[in-house]
Every structure is written in C-alpha cells, then in structure tokens.
Amino acid sequence: MTQTAMTTKTAPGGLAFMMPVFNIIRFLLRSPTSAFSLVIIGALILLAILAPLLATHDPYLQDLTNVLQPPNGAHIFGTDELGRDIYSRLIYGTRITLTIIGLVTITVGPIGLAVGTAAGYVGGMFDTVLMRITDIFLSFPSLILSLAFVAALGPSLNNAIIAIALTSWPPIARLARAETLTFRSSDYIAAARLQGASPVRIIVHSIVPMCLPSVMIRLTLNMATVILTAAGLGFLGLGAQPPMPEWGAMIATGRRYMLDSWWLVAFPGVAILLVSLAFNLLGDGLRDALDPKQMNRR
Amino acid sequence: MTISAGGNAGAQASSAMHHRALKVRSFGGHLVSILVTLFGLLVLTFVIGRMMPADPVRAIVGEDATPDTYRMMYERLGLDRPIWEQFFRYLGDVLTGNFGVAIRTGQPVINDILHVMPATIEMATFAIVIGACLGIPLGVLAAVNKDKWVDHVVRVFSLMGHSMPIFWTGMIGLLVFYAALGWVGGSGRMSGFYIGMIRGPTGFLLIDSLIAGEWDIFYSALNHLILPASLLGYSSSAYITRMTRSFMLDQLNQEYITTARVKGLSQRDTIWKHAFINIRVQLVTIVALSYGGLLEGAVLIETVFAWPGFGQYLTNNLLIGDMNAVMTCVLIVGLIFIGLNVLSDVLYRVFDPRTR
Numbered sequence: 001m002t003q004t005a006m007t008t009k010t011a012p013g014g015l016a017f018m019m020p021v022f023n024i025i026r027f028l029l030r031s032p033t034s035a036f037s038l039v040i041i042g043a044l045i046l047l048a049i050l051a052p053l054l055a056t057h058d059p060y061l062q063d064l065t066n067v068l069q070p071p072n073g074a075h076i077f078g079t080d081e082l083g084r085d086i087y088s089r090l091i092y093g094t095r096i097t098l099t100i101i102g103l104v105t106i107t108v109g110p111i112g113l114a115v116g117t118a119a120g121y122v123g124g125m126f127d128t129v130l131m132r133i134t135d136i137f138l139s140f141p142s143l144i145l146s147l148a149f150v151a152a153l154g155p156s157l158n159n160a161i162i163a164i165a166l167t168s169w170p171p172i173a174r175l176a177r178a179e180t181l182t183f184r185s186s187d188y189i190a191a192a193r194l195q196g197a198s199p200v201r202i203i204v205h206s207i208v209p210m211c212l213p214s215v216m217i218r219l220t221l222n223m224a225t226v227i228l229t230a231a232g233l234g235f236l237g238l239g240a241q242p243p244m245p246e247w248g249a250m251i252a253t254g255r256r257y258m259l260d261s262w263w264l265v266a267f268p269g270v271a272i273l274l275v276s277l278a279f280n281l282l283g284d285g286l287r288d289a290l291d292p293k294q295m296n297r298r
Numbered sequence: 299m300t301i302s303a304g305g306n307a308g309a310q311a312s313s314a315m316h317h318r319a320l321k322v323r324s325f326g327g328h329l330v331s332i333l334v335t336l337f338g339l340l341v342l343t344f345v346i347g348r349m350m351p352a353d354p355v356r357a358i359v360g361e362d363a364t365p366d367t368y369r370m371m372y373e374r375l376g377l378d379r380p381i382w383e384q385f386f387r388y389l390g391d392v393l394t395g396n397f398g399v400a401i402r403t404g405q406p407v408i409n410d411i412l413h414v415m416p417a418t419i420e421m422a423t424f425a426i427v428i429g430a431c432l433g434i435p436l437g438v439l440a441a442v443n444k445d446k447w448v449d450h451v452v453r454v455f456s457l458m459g460h461s462m463p464i465f466w467t468g469m470i471g472l473l474v475f476y477a478a479l480g481w482v483g484g485s486g487r488m489s490g491f492y493i494g495m496i497r498g499p500t501g502f503l504l505i506d507s508l509i510a511g512e513w514d515i516f517y518s519a520l521n522h523l524i525l526p527a528s529l530l531g532y533s534s535s536a537y538i539t540r541m542t543r544s545f546m547l548d549q550l551n552q553e554y555i556t557t558a559r560v561k562g563l564s565q566r567d568t569i570w571k572h573a574f575i576n577i578r579v580q581l582v583t584i585v586a587l588s589y590g591g592l593l594e595g596a597v598l599i600e601t602v603f604a605w606p607g608f609g610q611y612l613t614n615n616l617l618i619g620d621m622n623a624v625m626t627c628v629l630i631v632g633l634i635f636i637g638l639n640v641l642s643d644v645l646y647r648v649f650d651p652r653t654r
C-alpha cells in the first residue's frame with residue numbers, strides 16, 4: 001500500500017514537478033483579467049513560433065508601387081512608407097519582443113537572486129557594499145540609465161538588451177535580499193547550518209527556493225517595463241535599427257506620415273500596449289496565486 | 299523616595315538624551331549613506347562617459363579632423379592622463395560646477411540645462427497634480443470597494459496607464475485632440491506666433507505670461523500644456539492609485555475603523571476623516587517619488603510634442619553623441635532623484651508623529 005502510494009506520488013516524474021504550474025494556471029484562469037493576460041501572452045508566443053505561416057507577406061519586402069495603403073483586403077493593417085505589409089511586420093516583431101523579454105529575464109533573474117540572497121545571508125560589509133551599488137542604480141529611472149548605456153555602447157538591438165539588463169537587476173536584488181532577511185534566522189536554516197551545509201549550499205537549496213515566488217512576480221511585472229523601455233529606445237532610434245520590424249522603431253518611422261496614414265502608428269502601438277498590459281495583469285494575478293501574505297493587502 | 303524620584307527623573311532625562319543621540323546618529327548615518335550614493339553616482343556617470351567605445355574626441359573635432367587636431371583635443375580633454383587622475387579631475391569639475399561645454403550649442407552644459415529645465419518642471423508639475431487628483435480618489439474608491447467590479451475597473455484603468463507606451467499615446471492624442479477635434483494646441487510650448495514675445499523672469503511660461511498680463515499667451519501655453527501633461531499625469535497615476543489603495547486597505551482593516559462604524563459614523567466620515575487622514579503622510583512621499591519618475595516619461599513625451607525641455611535636450615545630445623552633455627543630464631536626473639528621496643524622507647519624519 002505504502003509502495004503504491006509512493007509510486008503514484010513519484011511515478012509521473014516530470015509531470016509531478018509540473019503540478020504546481022498547472023495549479024497556478026488553473027488559479028489564474030479563474031480571474032478574467034489573468035485569463036485575458038494568459039491568452040495574450042499565449043498568442044504572442046504562438047505568433048512568434050508560427051510567424052512564417054501566419055504572415056501574409058515578407059516583412060522586409062518593399063513594394064514602392066503600393067506605399068501607404070490604408071487597411072484593405074490584401075493588407076489587413078495597410079502598408080508603410082516603403083510598401084511593406086504592416087500586419088506581417090507586426091507578426092515578425094513578436095520575435096524581437098520575445099527575444100528582448102527572454103534575454104533580459106534570464107540574465108536579470110539569476111543575477112538579482114545571486115546578489116540579493118548573498119548580500120542578505122552573508123550580511124555585514126558585504127551586504128552594505130552590494131546594497132550601496134544597487135542604490136546607485138536605483139537612483140535613476142530605468143529608461144534614463146538605459147539611454148546613457150546605449151549612448152555609450154552605440155545604438156543597436158543587442159546593446160539595448162544589455163543596457164536594459166544592466167538597469168533592471170537592482171530591484172530584483174533588493175527584493176531577494178529583503179526576503180532572505182526574513183528567512184535567515186529561521187530554524188530550518190539553523191538546522192541546515194548545524195548539519196554542516198556550506199553557505200553556498202544553504203543559499204542555493206534553502207533560501208533561493210523561498211525567494212522564488214516573489215522574484216517570479218517581480219520578474220513578470222518587470223517584463224512589462226522591459227517592453228516599454230525597449231520600445232522607447234527603439235522609438236528614439238537607440239534600439240533595434242531599421243529595417244527590423246521592432247514595434248517602437250516602426251512607430252518612430254511612422255511618425256512622419258502619421259497625419260495622413262494613422263495605421264502606421266496605431267497598430268504597433270496597440271501591440272505594445274496589449275503585451276505590456278498582459279504582463280502587468282499576469283504579474284498582478286501571480287501575486288494573488290503565489291503570495292498569500294499579500295492576499296488581504298491587495 | 300526622593301532619591302528614587304530623582305533617579306527616575308534622571309533616567310528619563312538620560313533616556314531622552316539617548317533618544318536624541320540615536321536620532322542624531324541615525325541622521326548622521328543617513329547623511330553618510332547619501333554622500334556614498336552621490337559618490338557612486340559620479341563614479342557611474344564617469345565610467346559610462348569615459349570608458350565606453352564612443353569616442354569623445356571624435357564627437358568634438360568631427361570625422362575629418364587631422365591627426366594633429368585630434369591629438370590636441372585628446373590632450374586638452376586630459377585623456378592621456380591615467381584613469382584615476384581623470385576621475386579626480388572630473389570630480390573637481392563637478393564640485394566646482396564646471397560641466398564642460400555642449401558641442402551643439404557652444405554654451406556651458408549647465409547653462410543649457412538651467413535654460414530648458416523650467417519647461418520640463420512646468421509640465422511635470424502640472425502632470426503630477428493631474429496624477430494625484432486622479433490616482434488618490436481612484437485608489438480610495440478601489441479600496442473601499444475591494445473585490446467588487448469598481449475595484450477591477452479601477453485596476454485595469456490604472457494598469458492601462460502604466461502599460462501604454464507614452465510616446466505612442468502622445469501621438470494618438472495629437473491625432474485625435476489636435477488634428478481631428480482641434481481642442482488643444484499642437485506641438486511646442488505655445489503657438490509659433492507668440493514665440494519670443496515673452497522673456498520672463500522665471501522661465502515658466504504660465505507664470506511669466508501672467509506677470510506680463512498677456513492673456514493670449516497664457517491661454518496658448520495652457521492649451522499646449524494640457525495634453526502632454528494629462529498623458530504624463532495619467533501614466534503616473536497608476537502607481538499613485540495602487541499605493542493609495544494598498545495604504546487604505548491597511549487602515550480599513552484596523553480596529554479603530556470598526557469602532558468608528560460601530561459608533562454610527564457615516565461611511566463618508568469613516569473613510570475620509572478617519573482612514574484617509576492617516577495615510578496622508580505616506581501619500582505625500584509617494585507623490586514626491588512619482589514626481590521624479592515623471593522625468594522618464596518627459597524624455598519621450600517631449601520628443602513627440604517638440605517640447606523644448608530637459609528631455610528633448612537629452613535626446614538631441616544623445617543623437618549627436620555629445621557624451622559630456624548626456625552624462626551631465628544623467629547626473630542631474632540622479633541628483634533630482636536622490637533629492638526627492640531625501641525630501642520624502644524628511645517629510646515623513648516631520649509629519650509622521652510616530653517618527654518623532
């Protein structure tokens with residue numbers, strides 16, 4: 001009996017590991033706003049994967065006989081100043097957006113966690129120095145600091161990603177440190193220490209998992225900011241360069257034709273707004289799902 | 299008896315002194331941490347400005363300068379000196395208020411910034427008033443109606459403000475309210491017709507035109523200000539709404555609110571005269587911090603509205619690669635941010651009785 005219980009518990013292996021994820025998704029689907037955000041983000045990922053199938057035109061193909069066409073049957077979102085199909089460019093733009101979000105998140109998450117948990121656990125001078133450094137980064141609005149980094153590195157999509165990553169780890173580090181401080185003196189950490197676990201082991205095995213929920217929430221909310229900062233950099237000509245179909249850059253070039261051809265500006269903007277809103281709503285929903293402490297405050 | 303009373307009084311006095319000493323020490327510690335942050339800020343701007351691939355000499359002498367000219371400028375900027383010596387030179391320059399000359403205007407950078415700052419402050423101030431007037435009541439409304447439909451609507455409305463790319467909303471706003479409806483003025487601070495007619499003492503157009511009694515100009519300036527300031531205000535109201543709601547919920551869950559309700563106080567008085575009174579101080583600090591955050595939106599919205607302010611100055615210099623001017627702007631933003639942080643801290647200490 002015990003044997004079967006054990007096997008049913010462990011047999012699905014990977015699937016058992018996925019159970020919390022399913023539970024969270026089920027929780028999220030119950031709230032209309034979180035469900036909406038999941039739909040948008042799911043659509044974003046699908047569009048990025050299936051871009052070649054869904055796009056009706058080559059996003060880079062110019063057709064100078066067909067410039068600035070309003071939305072019509074052949075081009076459902078119209079064409080831009082070089083006759084390129086705006087719908088297809090938006091679809092391919094999802095790949096750029098997802099690349100930016102993905103790269104920033106996988107760099108910022110681990111760095112922020114490492115700095116924050118180490119500072120919180122080790123304490124003392126080490127903590128003071130690390131937190132001073134994060135304070136310096138936090139004394140700028142993220143866009144301004146990204147602007148400065150990109151200006152120095154030279155405008156390009158890669159440099160924009162580096163700049164955004166450089167400016168978005170400090171809030172994560174702050175959060176991870178605050179969480180660490182609340183666990184640091186708890187009994188289970190003391191027990192691990194008495195068993196002879198090294199500080200690195202304690203941080204990796206006992207502290208990081210406890211920080212993960214709030215860090216995940218913060219990272220999700222951060223994705224919304226990343227999208228807006230990247231689009232802002234693209235708009236100022238400091239991010240993705242033409243002819244890349246980056247949404248912010250598309251708005252920047254469309255700006256010159258805006259008064260007569262609203263569709264050049266309207267659709268990319270709606271795309272940015274939807275995706276950014278979706279990540280904000282998802283972060284909000286995750287806070288309810290993962291963080292019972294926040295339940296009565298939220 | 300007397301002895302014990304005296305001892306008691308002595309203990310009280312010493313405890314008060316101890317308290318004061320603690321306060322001084324905490325203020326001292328605070329000051330040190332501010333100074334360390336300021337120093338770090340300078341290190342950061344120095345590192346970004348000097349050690350990155352962009353070539354400051356090229357930016358000044360131009361692409362087709364002779365090697366001799368290049369060499370001369372290289373030495374004049376002190377780039378042949380060791381890096382720590384360059385840093386101390388930079389530190390000295392900043393402390394004496396010498397921020398160098400902007401390539402584009404040929405004027406000292408700091409004069410340029412002082413010249414453009416009023417335009418940005420005027421917009422940001424207008425925006426924060428709109429943001430607070432929108433965000434605070436909405437936050438209270440959401441907290442009082444927690445988990446009802448009003449709460450959800452407020453949440454989505456304020457998240458929208460937080461999620462919109464402000465440069466895009468600015469353009470759509472211009473398309474709708476200027477081009478289509480004609481309700482507001484277009485880009486710039488006033489109609490082209492009036493430019494140069496006001497050279498006021500403050501640089502704030504609304505105030506200067508009032509002093510001069512030029513009602514036409516005042517109206518034109520207001521007309522041009524209202525759209526970008528409202529959009530900026532809406533985007534900043536998201537954070538204010540969220541914090542107001544969270545502060546209010548903290549209060550509404552407390553027992554004195556139940557007491558107030560039990561004793562028959564009206565809902566309006568309970569909310570505004572009891573709960574709201576207690577979050578005023580926190581709100582002031584939040585609004586002060588949001589004011590700094592507006593600088594970020596200002597960079598983008600000034601570009602869209604051709605607003606001759608700090609944000610446009612920053613982006614113009616970015617595009618021509620004048621790192622000196624750019625880093626000075628960044629430094630100023632950092633200083634404003636730290637200043638606002640200190641200010642909100644001071645406000646908190648002054649107004650919150652618990653910190654006394």
